[in-house]
Each structure stands twice: as C-alpha cells, then as structure tokens.
Amino acid sequence: MTSSASTFPLPPGSTIGILGSGQLGRMLAMAAARLGLKCHIYADGPGPAFDVAAATTIAPYEDETALAAFASAVPVATYEFENIPLPTVAFLSNRIPVRPGAQALAVAQDRLNEKTLARDLGFMTADFAPIDSLADLEAGATKLGLPAILKTRRFGYDGKGQAKILSAADIKSAHATMRGQPAILEKFVEFQSEVSVIAVRGADGAFAAYDATENVHRNHILHTATVPANLKPKAQSAVIAAAKAMAEAVDYIGVLAVEFFALDMARQEVLIINEMAPRVHNSGHWTIDACTTSQFENHIRAVAGWPLGSTARHSNAVTTNLIGADHDGWAKIAADPGAALHLYGKNDARPGRKIGHVTRLSPK
Amino acid sequence: MTSSASTFPLPPGSTIGILGSGQLGRMLAMAAARLGLKCHIYADGPGPAFDVAAATTIAPYEDETALAAFASAVPVATYEFENIPLPTVAFLSNRIPVRPGAQALAVAQDRLNEKTLARDLGFMTADFAPIDSLADLEAGATKLGLPAILKTRRFGYDGKGQAKILSAADIKSAHATMRGQPAILEKFVEFQSEVSVIAVRGADGAFAAYDATENVHRNHILHTATVPANLKPKAQSAVIAAAKAMAEAVDYIGVLAVEFFALDMARQEVLIINEMAPRVHNSGHWTIDACTTSQFENHIRAVAGWPLGSTARHSNAVTTNLIGADHDGWAKIAADPGAALHLYGKNDARPGRKIGHVTRLSPK
Numbered sequence: 001m002t003s004s005a006s007t008f009p010l011p012p013g014s015t016i017g018i019l020g021s022g023q024l025g026r027m028l029a030m031a032a033a034r035l036g037l038k039c040h041i042y043a044d045g046p047g048p049a050f051d052v053a054a055a056t057t058i059a060p061y062e063d064e065t066a067l068a069a070f071a072s073a074v075p076v077a078t079y080e081f082e083n084i085p086l087p088t089v090a091f092l093s094n095r096i097p098v099r100p101g102a103q104a105l106a107v108a109q110d111r112l113n114e115k116t117l118a119r120d121l122g123f124m125t126a127d128f129a130p131i132d133s134l135a136d137l138e139a140g141a142t143k144l145g146l147p148a149i150l151k152t153r154r155f156g157y158d159g160k161g162q163a164k165i166l167s168a169a170d171i172k173s174a175h176a177t178m179r180g181q182p183a184i185l186e187k188f189v190e191f192q193s194e195v196s197v198i199a200v201r202g203a204d205g206a207f208a209a210y211d212a213t214e215n216v217h218r219n220h221i222l223h224t225a226t227v228p229a230n231l232k233p234k235a236q237s238a239v240i241a242a243a244k245a246m247a248e249a250v251d252y253i254g255v256l257a258v259e260f261f262a263l264d265m266a267r268q269e270v271l272i273i274n275e276m277a278p279r280v281h282n283s284g285h286w287t288i289d290a291c292t293t294s295q296f297e298n299h300i301r302a303v304a305g306w307p308l309g310s311t312a313r314h315s316n317a318v319t320t321n322l323i324g325a326d327h328d329g330w331a332k333i334a335a336d337p338g339a340a341l342h343l344y345g346k347n348d349a350r351p352g353r354k355i356g357h358v359t360r361l362s363p364k
Numbered sequence: 365m366t367s368s369a370s371t372f373p374l375p376p377g378s379t380i381g382i383l384g385s386g387q388l389g390r391m392l393a394m395a396a397a398r399l400g401l402k403c404h405i406y407a408d409g410p411g412p413a414f415d416v417a418a419a420t421t422i423a424p425y426e427d428e429t430a431l432a433a434f435a436s437a438v439p440v441a442t443y444e445f446e447n448i449p450l451p452t453v454a455f456l457s458n459r460i461p462v463r464p465g466a467q468a469l470a471v472a473q474d475r476l477n478e479k480t481l482a483r484d485l486g487f488m489t490a491d492f493a494p495i496d497s498l499a500d501l502e503a504g505a506t507k508l509g510l511p512a513i514l515k516t517r518r519f520g521y522d523g524k525g526q527a528k529i530l531s532a533a534d535i536k537s538a539h540a541t542m543r544g545q546p547a548i549l550e551k552f553v554e555f556q557s558e559v560s561v562i563a564v565r566g567a568d569g570a571f572a573a574y575d576a577t578e579n580v581h582r583n584h585i586l587h588t589a590t591v592p593a594n595l596k597p598k599a600q601s602a603v604i605a606a607a608k609a610m611a612e613a614v615d616y617i618g619v620l621a622v623e624f625f626a627l628d629m630a631r632q633e634v635l636i637i638n639e640m641a642p643r644v645h646n647s648g649h650w651t652i653d654a655c656t657t658s659q660f661e662n663h664i665r666a667v668a669g670w671p672l673g674s675t676a677r678h679s680n681a682v683t684t685n686l687i688g689a690d691h692d693g694w695a696k697i698a699a700d701p702g703a704a705l706h707l708y709g710k711n712d713a714r715p716g717r718k719i720g721h722v723t724r725l726s727p728k
C-alpha cells in the first residue's frame with residue numbers, strides 16, 4: 001500500500017529513488033537523466049550507479065532511519081535487483097509508492113511462487129515440487145523423475161544456489177548445498193533454445209512488449225541476446241501474452257522480463273515459463289541501441305507515471321556480455337566501427353563479473 | 365603545449381575534465397559514462413551536467429588555484445562552449461592536454477579568424493571586413509555594399525551581438541550596439557537553406573563526418589535539424605571536405621560543427637562557410653538516436669584518445685529544439701510513441717532558453 005501525496009506523472013526535475021547501485025541502476029539513472037529526471041541511489045555500498053546519480057545514500061537495506069530519510073527525499077522508489085529484502089520494500093511502501101510493488105516482488109523473488117502463478121494462469125512450466133527437507137527431496141525425485149535440478153526458492157541468480165541431481169546418489173549432497181534454505185525441485189527440461197520477453201506495464205495498466213530475444217548462456221551467465229528470436233509470429237504472440245498475464249496478475253508497474261524454454265523449435269508450440277525477473281534485464285540491453293525507447297527509459301516512465309514509450313525497434317541486434325576476463329578487450333571492441341560498447345565503470349574485474357556489453361546492429 | 369604523463373588511450377575508469385555545466389556537458393558526461401569513463405565538471409556555477417557527473421568544481425574560469433587543482437585531478441580536459449576564455453585553456457594546456465587545443469579555439473571563437481582561415485583554405489564565405497571603429501564601419505559598408513550584418517568578433521551565439529545594417533542610416537546605431545568590441549561586417553547573404561556538418565577528428569588525425577544536416581532557425585535559435593539534408597552527393601562531399609580541411613588546418617581534436625549557407629539549392633554549387641563551432645553542436649543531437657555512436661560519444665572518444673566510432677546512421681531523423689515556453693509541452697511529447705524526448709533538467713524555463721529537444725526517426 002502507498003500513501004503518497006505526490007502527483008503523477010512526476011514532472012521533469014523530480015527525483016526517482018533507486019535501490020541498488022549496480023550497472024542496472026546506472027543505466028536506469030542515465031535513462032532518467034535523458035528525461036530530465038534526477039536519481040537518488042540507495043545502496044549498501046557504492047557502485048557503478050553512483051557516478052551518474054544526483055544523490056546517493058549508503059546504508060544497510062535494513063536501516064529504517066536511513067530508509068525513512070530516503071522516503072522523505074523521493075516521491076517514488078524502484079529497485080534494480082530482485083533480491084532486495086521484501087521488508088525493505090514493505091517499509092518504503094508505507095511511505096511512498098514503490099514500483100514494482102511488494103506483491104509483484106513476493107512472486108518474482110520466489111521460484112515456487114512464480115511457477116505456481118504461471119501454472120494458475122494456465123501456462124506451462126517444468127514440473128516442480130517444493131522442498132523443505134531431505135524427505136521432501138527424496139519424495140520429489142521419485143514423483144518428478146530424474147534428472148532434476150534443486151534450486152533455492154530465493155536469492156539465486158546466474159546459476160548460483162543450484163544443484164543438479166542426475167541420479168539418486170546425488171540427492172544427499174544436493175540437499176546439503178541448500179544449507180537448509182527453502183528449495184524447489186524442478187524436473188530437468190531438455191530445451192532447444194531460451195527466449196525472453198522484456199515487457200513494461202504502466203501505472204495505468206497500459207502494456208507493451210519488445211520483440212522476444214533469443215538467449216545463449218555460457219557458464220550459467222548470459223552470453224548473447226539476439227533479436228529477432230527464431231520464433232514464428234504465433235509463438236512470439238504466445239510468449240508476449242504470457243508475460244502480459246503474469247504482469248497483470250500481480251498488478252505490475254515497470255519493466256519485467258519473463259524467460260521461456262523452447263522445447264521444440266520445429267513445432268514452436270512448447271514454450272514453458274522458466275522465470276520472471278521484476279526488473280530491467282540483461283537480455284534487454286539491446287533496446288538501448290535498437291529502439292527509440294530503451295527498457296531503462298520505459299521502466300523510468302512507468303515508475304514516474306509517464307505514458308509508456310514505443311517498444312518498436314529500428315534494427316536487428318546482437319548483444320554480447322563482457323565478463324570479468326574480457327576487461328582488457330575494450331580497446332579492440334572500441335575500434336570495431338559497428339560495435340556499440342557499454343562499460344559499467346567497474347574498477348575490479350573479478351572472473352564472472354559483468355563489466356559491460358556490446359551491441360551490434362544490423363538492418364531489419 | 366601539453367606536458368602530461370598520462371597514457372592515451374585513457375582506459376575505462378579514467379576521468380575526463382569538462383569545462384562548462386550546460387546541457388552539452390550533460391550529454392557529454394552521459395556519453396562518457398556509457399564508455400565506463402567518469403567526468404569531472406568545472407564551471408562557474410552549477411548546471412544540468414552536475415546531475416550526471418562523478419565530480420564537480422564550482423569556481424571562476426579565471427581562478428588559477430582551482431584550475432591547477434582541476435588539472436591535477438584529470439588527465440585531459442575539454443569544454444562544452446566556445447566562449448570559454450582562451451587564457452583558461454592556455455593555463456590548463458601547460459599542465460594537461462586540452463582537446464580541442466588553444467589554436468583551434470582561437471580560430472573558432474573569433475569570426476574574423478575563422479572566415480580568414482576558410483578563405484585561406486580556398487573556401488567561399490560572405491564578403492567581410494574587420495571593424496574596429498566607426499570609420500572602419502563606414503568604409504566597410506561602402507566597400508561591401510548594403511545590406512550587411514555587423515557582428516562582434518567574439519562571444520556571439522544564437523543571434524546575440526549582431527546588428528543588421530539595411531541602409532547607411534543604420535550605421536551609427538549598429539556601431540553603438542557593439543559597445544567598442546572588435547567586430548566584423550559581413551555582407552548580407554541571401555541563402556536558401558542552411559546546412560551543417562558535424563565532424564570528428566581523432567588524436568591520431570583520423571577524420572569522420574556525419575551526414576550533413578539541414579537546419580531551420582526561428583528567432584535566431586535553431587528550430588529543427590533534419591537529416592538527410594536536401595543535398596546532392598557532390599555538394600555533401602564538398603561540405604564534408606571543407607570541414608575536414610578546417611579541422612586539419614588547426615590540428616583539431618574532438619567534434620566540430622561547420623555551418624554552411626546554400627545560396628542556390630537548384631544548382632547546389634554555392635555553399636559558403638558561415639561559421640565553425642569547436643564543440644558538439646545542437647544540430648547534431650539527432651546522432652544520439654539515429655547512430656550507434658553519437659556526436660557526444662565521438663567527442664569523448666577523441667578526447668580520450670580512443671579510436672573514433674562509426675558516424676553511420678541507421679535512420680533518418682528530425683530534431684526539434686524545445687525552447688523556454690515549450691516547457692509544459694513535455695507530457696504531450698512523452699505520449700507521442702515515435703518521439704525520443706530529451707530534457708536537460710533545467711529548473712527554470714526562461715523564454716528563449718533551450719530546455720530539451722525531441723528527435724523523431726523514420727526509416728532510411
């Protein structure tokens with residue numbers, strides 16, 4: 001619930017509060033600046049977003065004094081990562097609108113909730129079972145069949161918090177890696193490709209989606225995102241309709257990403273929902289260069305109560321993530337005349353850390 | 365002259381110094397951030413660029429203590445407006461590279477110098493005469509013929525510092541408006557259209573130009589910039605060649621704009637140089653939305669010693685300036701799905717002040 005006296009749409013010159021100081025917050029702040037809006041970044045430590053923000057707060061996400069001051073300073077808040085503690089969002093929501101809201105976050109940050117919602121809405125997902133104990137896991141493995149993947153319900157990303165169970169011999173060790181956290185067992189899905197839909201829903205319920213993106217991962221981290229995806233129009237409509245239904249079910253405001261596994265590319269009929277991210281998404285970075293309105297701008301527009309911008313694209317695009325070890329490759333990419341290089345200003349380049357991306361456009 | 369120990373190209377994470385806190389500095393800082401570079405803005409007062417800068421200094425441009433500290437904090441400096449005092453650039457240039465350099469600035473910020481250079485290079489300009497006294501003006505009016513326009517040699521922009529002389533009766537009052545400043549008398553040119561070339565020259569001498577832009581002014585302020593200009597290939601090549609020759613003559617580093625008057629659009633043979641701006645330019649704002657590398661990014665690349673980015677465009681574009689009184693029109697433009705809206709975060713909206721621009725793309 002919200003109790004704000006602010007008038008939406010927020011006029012230019014207003015300040016958007018953003019929880020999180022990473023590269024997504026940085027790109028959100030840059031999109032806000034383009035619209036004449038300022039950003040106030042709240043994070044538990046400095047990060048790439050600080051360099052382009054009009055104001056910053058460093059405090060723990062549990063610091064209610066700092067959160068209250070933040071809520072006094074901004075008329076609306078959003079967040080750049082789904083692992084933001086739900087109590088933080090609930091605390092702020094009693095003072096100012098937080099977009100997307102706590103309901104959407106509660107679904108999206110819990111794999112069991114999001115899969116249950118998808119099923120309730122009539123969409124396909126991998127078969128799954130909630131796992132709270134070793135007994136649950138043993139029963140689940142029998143019920144679903146193996147191979148399967150055990151995942152923490154919350155706080156997983158880029159393959160973290162996951163354990164493969166190829167045979168019954170793996171059950172005990174997989175359970176141990178969960179360290180007692182609530183988990184979900186998902187039947188292993190043999191998919192041929194992964195696609196994602198980046199969509200946006202406005203404060204007025206308006207909905208728009210970018211063309212679906214086809215994603216390739218390496219070492220559990222997104223490697224390339226290509227648009228258009230190799231999807232026929234009917235399949236593309238189906239995934240966008242699913243994203244819309246998910247967004248409406250949780251009264252979503254802002255940009256969300258829904259990931260799908262395509263089981264049979266020849267028939268293109270079996271697209272199952274993998275997960276939903278309540279934020280701008282790595283697979284949508286191509287929208288910066290290939291669209292008039294990027295995913296970042298559309299998120300800011302939704303959060304500020306503005307009309308949504310067009311999701312049309314003027315070009316085809318391939319975005320490649322730059323990961324830790326790619327750090328020294330910037331000079332070569334900078335010299336590639338067709339490459340739109342985006343670096344996040346991270347001083348350290350730990351292995352596996354996303355330090356930038358490069359998008360290459362081609363005519364539609 | 366420069367005496368820096370910095371190594372170019374500057375690696376990501378480096379800080380670019382920018383003199384001036386206006387909207388051009390703001391858009392330069394955003395382009396730098398995209399490349400993982402930080403910006404330190406030095407200005408005599410806060411402005412739109414401060415909201416997106418990693419560091420700021422407020423001090424007079426004549427404050428040598430502050431300038432020395434600035435030079436210690438950044439490995440290179442540039443400026444966002446050509447009316448930066450030449451001694452400021454000279455002072456900094458003894459400590460760090462300043463790009464574009466003092467030689468280029470000395471030419472570009474003086475109408476007599478820039479027209480003389482253009483003539484020396486074999487290009488056409490309006491006939492002109494230097495004016496330092498009323499006697500000079502009377503003789504100049506006789507020599508060039510009337511109508512003519514008297515302009516201050518320096519510190520003019522958007523029609524400021526200009527007086528029309530339609531007949532001999534206007535001479536005395538026109539001279540009085542110059543308030544004793546060195547001036548130039550230019551024969552009135554009956555032009556059919558105005559085009560500009562936004563070009564960039566790298567630290568290594570590499571040169572690239574965007575397609576020429578056709579510009580329409582209202583009340584001496586740029587109203588629309590349209591690309592492509594209505595120019596045949598031969599004329600387009602000629603204006604780009606002129607921009608290249610001007611840039612090379614002053615060993616230019618960075619983005620420059622050269623404005624031309626087209627006297628005869630049917631023949632397209634008479635294109636005369638009006639002026640040169642030693643900076644990113646209002647008529648090149650379309651490059652943000654219609655190109656992979658904007659004029660702002662290319663300026664930052666040149667200043668940082670990076671390879672130039674492509675100047676190719678993927679779309680046609682029309683940019684319209686938003687001026688003071690247009691401030692309340694943002695909501696309507698925000699609701700236009702084809703419009704890329706850019707607002708500069710200016711809190712006041714004085715009449716005649718540029719507060720943003722909007723670019724509309726169309727397929728090539």
